[in-house]
Every structure is written in structure tokens, then in C-alpha cells.
Amino acid sequence: MANEGTTDGDAFWAVAAGERRDGANGDPFPEADLLDRFFRRIGEPASVASVGCGPASVCFDLAARYPTIEFRGYDAVGAVVDANRERAAECGLENLSFAVGAIPDLAIDGRFDLVYCYGALHYVHDVERALRALYERVAPRGCLVFNYPNRLTRGHLRRDLGERGTDAASSLEELRERFAPVLDGANVLSYRRIAEVLGARPRSYWSAVDAPVEPWTARDNPCVYVRK
Numbered sequence: 001m002a003n004e005g006t007t008d009g010d011a012f013w014a015v016a017a018g019e020r021r022d023g024a025n026g027d028p029f030p031e032a033d034l035l036d037r038f039f040r041r042i043g044e045p046a047s048v049a050s051v052g053c054g055p056a057s058v059c060f061d062l063a064a065r066y067p068t069i070e071f072r073g074y075d076a077v078g079a080v081v082d083a084n085r086e087r088a089a090e091c092g093l094e095n096l097s098f099a100v101g102a103i104p105d106l107a108i109d110g111r112f113d114l115v116y117c118y119g120a121l122h123y124v125h126d127v128e129r130a131l132r133a134l135y136e137r138v139a140p141r142g143c144l145v146f147n148y149p150n151r152l153t154r155g156h157l158r159r160d161l162g163e164r165g166t167d168a169a170s171s172l173e174e175l176r177e178r179f180a181p182v183l184d185g186a187n188v189l190s191y192r193r194i195a196e197v198l199g200a201r202p203r204s205y206w207s208a209v210d211a212p213v214e215p216w217t218a219r220d221n222p223c224v225y226v227r228k
Ligand SMILES: C[S@@+](CC[C@H](N)C(=O)[O-])C[C@H]1O[C@@H](n2cnc3c(N)ncnc32)[C@H](O)[C@@H]1O
Pocket: 003, 004, 005, 006, 007, 008, 009, 010, 011, 012, 013, 031, 051, 052, 053, 054, 055, 056, 057, 074, 075, 076, 077, 080, 101, 102, 103, 104, 117, 118, 119, 120, 123, 124
């Protein structure tokens, strides 16, 4: 199935980790600033792909800060891609483009110094195939950055959906279906498994960017980078 695991948006954040878009003090998740910090840590990339980019706030922000870096956003949902293209044209950002692309297959062209995949692997059953596809798109000496569900994410989600009880039975069913890969444990990863799948060692992205202690850096939202 080409678009396995495709969803229409922010369900993971709306459910199990919705509160994590904000920090403990209500500050928004500074996703672009952290990736900017990562650029300085590993050296400025010439090209960046964001897979499962959604509304692409990170791409829009960093494309404006770094006009010489080529940014390309991919999402499984065509309407998201169309809206992003329109916005990029309005903003006059010539170094930012968008295309439809879905993991686990990710039938896209080109390689990128940095491939970034935040908040999308949670929806994909065949997460190992997705990881290989993402890593394949990393240029030599480049880097793959991604967050992923681990066994703690699964526990969190199971508790969260369980606690919702009968308040919205139909949406509950929809959410269970959407997050079936995590609830079933199908796409639950660990550092060890990532190393086995990619043949390279994952390292903590949160540590690399010196991220603050916040709900979104908790142990049930691991984010790593893997060099090539
Ligand atoms: C929670 S949003 C994350 C958006 C963005 N990466 C961010 O950090 O704000 C998840 C996005 O992944 C996309 N998505 C879900 N399943 C996907 C798949 N199999 N392949 C590519 N994108 C997918 C959704 O359409 C959605 O836009």
C-alpha cells in the first residue's frame, strides 16, 4: 500500500502528545530554532528535505533565514502540498518547494544533506522500511533526523485513549484506527533497533541541540539523528 499510514494532520499531537506542542510555561515548541541550532552543530547543509512536513512551519521559517539552502517539503496529503506551494509563492521563497511523497515507500528523487521527519513515523506500520527509505535519501556525510514512538509512547497513548472512555466513542474509534501502528506496537522502535536497521548509531537530537527539559523532550518522545 503506497500511502500506508497516511493521516490528515495533527492527530498524534491532538491526542497523546497534543500538549507537547507547548512547553511547561506555555511557550510554543521552538522547532525551527532547534533545527537552526542543529545546522550550526553539524555544519550548514546545502539541501534539506522535510518528510511529513504538514503546514511546514519549520521549512517556511528556515527557508527565509537561509536563502542559500534548498528546502523541499513532502507530505502524503495533496491538499497540504498545494496549500504550502501557494503560501511559498506568496512569500516569494524561491528556495522552498513542495511535492507529494509518502513513507514507507518515498518514491522521490534526489538526495539531501539533511532529511528531517518529525511527527510522521507514528502513522506508519512498516516503520523499518520507512527508516531505510528516509536514510536512502540522505546524501553521503549527511544526516537523518527523526522522532519516533517507543514503548513509552505506546503506554502514554494507550492510557490517553483509555482515559477518554465514552466521551466521544466515534472519534475514539477513529483515533484508535489512526494510531493502530503505535497501539499495536507495530512501529515501536528503540535505539538498538534503529542501529540494526540503518547500520549506523542514532544519537539524541535533543541533546545535540541542547533542548530544554520540556514535555516534548520527555522520554516518550525520543528524537534522534543518524549520520551517513
Ligand atoms: C503531526 S504532522 C507533523 C507536521 C510537521 N512535520 C511538524 O513537525 O510540525 C504529521 C504530518 O505527516 C503527514 N503524514 C502522515 N502520514 C504520512 C506518510 N505515510 N507519509 C508522509 N507524510 C505523512 C500528515 O499528512 C501530516 O501533515
